Amino acid sequence: MPEMIKKCPECASINLFWNREKGEVICKDCGLVIEDKMVDHGQEWREFDPESGERKRRTGAPMTYTQYDQGLGTEVGHTGDLFKLKSKDRNKFFRLRKWQSRISTAIERNLKLALAELKRVSSYLKLPKSVEEESARIYTLAVQRGLVRGRSMESVVAGALYAACRRHDVPRTLDELSEASGIEKKEIGRTYRFVTRELGISIMPSNPADYIARFASALKLSAEAQSKSVEILEAAQKAELTSGRGPTGIAAAALYVSALINGEKRTQREVADVAGVTEVTIRNRYKELLEKLKLDKDVKKTKKRKK
DNA sequence: AAGACGAAAGTGGTTGA
């Protein structure tokens, strides 16, 4: 296979780091996130048509949750098979067929729709396949437990996606999910919490560091600034400034400070926008960082150097 | 004029009686 050698469009370095899990390709030299959202060009086979039309050729399809029946549908055979049966069995056969269409259609139709929606949102956010799979699994479980009742399908899909993102340490903010799915933020949060609680899915509180790479590249910060912000983050965690606070706020503040120190000043507004928090929050975190970590020296130093 | 800063009031969610 002719593997294309990719270069960083920013600095033309070929020193790239591919984080498969997060679906990010990061330039080690300049820190640019080249493909923060990898589209999976894998199979794209259709997932409709079982009802009528041609029979499925599912031979050897990989088992996957993004397939509404996980690619393993049990089908009560086709009329062609009937010739082999005696009349007694034939009744049974028809009964089974009827049954199947009764039970399965309700759930399966829902799943089909939901998974289509899920894929839509997922590809809009360019989430890696692993996350898509996970969220499909979560959604399937949720449906089986009847957790969708009383909630809109879309909101549960969004909730499942959000949960899957968190579990895979590839966090998207609620705002992003909200924008992609058209569901209100609080609604997503609600179903997210509900679903995870009901399914007993444990989720670590998301780590601010997971946001750094994405935010930094959105702000076009240098690799130095980015790694500096990670340092700051670690120091902040040691100083216990992070517990109980919103991870995005922390990440944003760390980035803001490190940008300042590195002489790549970004306005609070810019940082706030990409991080999805307000300037005030950044200010508060920022203030804490300066106090507890005595970083103000560093900030002043670079200020003087500029003059 | 724009950005940074801070105070005050409001929001949604958690917790504990």
Added chain:
DNA sequence: TCAACAACTTTCGTCTT
């Protein structure tokens, strides 16, 4: 179920660059 509470937001006025 309700009130207290923490984190975060919104809004707005003031100060700094």
